[in-house]
Amino acid sequence: MKRITTVLLLGTAAVALAQGTAFLTIGSGSTTGVYFPVATGMAKMINDAGGGVRANARSTGGSVFNVNALATGELDAAIAQNDIVYYAYKGTGLQAFQGKANSKLRTMAVLYPEVLHVVARKDAGINSMADLKGKRVVIGDLGSGTEQTAKQVLEAYGLNEGDLGQALRVSPAQGISLMQDKRADALFYTVGVGASAISQIAQTVDVKLVPVSGNQASALIKKYPFYVRHNIPANSYKGIGATVPSVAVQATLVTTTNVPDDTVYKAMKAIFSNEAELKALNPSLASFSYEKAVKGLPAPLHPGALKFFKEKGINVK
Template sequence: MHKNTKKLGAVLGLGLAAAALAQGTTFLTIGTGSTTGVYFPVGTGMAKLMNDAGGLRANARSTGGSVFNMSALASGELDMATVQNDIAYYAFKGTGVSSFEGKANGKVRAMGVLYPEVLHVVARKDAKINSIADLKGKRVVTGDLGSGTEQTARQVLQAYGLDFGDLGQQLRVSPAQGISLMQDKRADVLFYTVGVGASAISQIAQTVDVNIVPVGGNQAASLIKKYPFYVRYNVPAKSYKGINATVPSVAVQAVLVTTTATSEDAVYRAMKATFGDEKAMKAIHPSLAANFSLSKATKGAGVPFHAGAIKFFKENGITVK
């Protein structure tokens, strides 16, 4: 009996210690995107840096992408997320995307800009598509239902005088399903707004003869004028197999966001663990290696910054406008 009591006391002691430890730890769920994209490895890498720093327990989750992430932040299902800057803006204002209409989330806050997300319009060479105008009547993967890519595809088509109704078939599927459709000749073109070097694009280029359709000239100019989130961005030659020349396109920005429901202390600590270690951030993924810097991290977020992020940037001599 005495032995059992001692055992019970030890178990209770361990339980209390665990509870005390848990009390001092902030748990964060970070929404990312498809496992074949860039958000997932970037989110996983940042979660590891947060966990290694101590005091935070971060977990990166694969999701349907930007639009899903903004809705999940609003419901409290997610604490932080990687999203396109335009989608963050639409959620904040309650416009632009049907699921956000009339549901402005004024609690959305930026932590920092990560890297440009480049519009890839990947076409099978045998489909003979050299311009966005050629997409009329074609079978086009426009991104997962509710993804940032779908929103970008709509806006780019509009710049060329087209809409989804002009396509032969609009395929609203995940990037992984899109790869299969391209490989099986069941899709002619795939839209994907993603960092250069994404495994999904590489996978298609390795298995199918493809070309990247340019977005440039007057159409790019009108797109940037109408939607100030966009910037011109050239996909460098040799970025993917068979792409031997630079291709003009447009990009939005990938940004790490949270809401005012996450404490100033948790955001500040998360920022120190990630944005505070530029070398470790660049090592996470080529998109960060080529583009990430603390000096760029406050430019083009699309939404106001979180107090914890402002504190972090101020300590590093950066004023947030």
């Protein structure tokens, strides 16, 4: 029986190899964020297309982990903040990338704006960024894009980790628990508007969103041009009845030159040919367009993606 099983397994592998099936592991983020459902949906679209590429999505620690895993080959593609991809490509910005530029990183498409949410418990007495001083603040998982964003925004307001009562480096899911249990006063999370983690907090705790605006936001954008101003619409979350100004980076689908051109091209066709189906994966993708998908690239387009966008009539090089 063992011998038959082995032959069958070898036969399956041989058939897959003969058919030229390629396999993509796509890195995402926390299961409570937007990366995970988007990556999972994209993997399903690739598998449903039956174009000779099979894919699966993995929950990960987020952007920094993802680009490092792309470098080691642990992941074949991933969703990551465009600022983090840029730092990794250039070998700058973060200690994890300093002097270790990953010139093999390539962009597949810019997906949607990731908006900084600074969520505070209403009973914590936090009405502005300055009020975070001395408070217990979740600044994102260690090595996440949110952690880096939190540091840069605090800097723009003349604050640093040392000014906080406690800088809590935990996952979004852990951050929710800390907020619910009154063990955290505020939480930073860079994520698409409508993320389940923020919705869950708002459903269970009286919260407010702290604005990121004014001269401080201008200074942030001047120093870090990958940021853009972005408003969180009123009623995006329970209890948030007014529009809240903030800043955003961009969620980007990335890969490396190690993935063959044809594999990326087939994956692009499966994911992006039907814009309506893509946008149905998550509300964050509502503003996606081919034109926006090639703007603000943190690394060059992969040749397979370049071929796809040219076929769609987009002016890319």
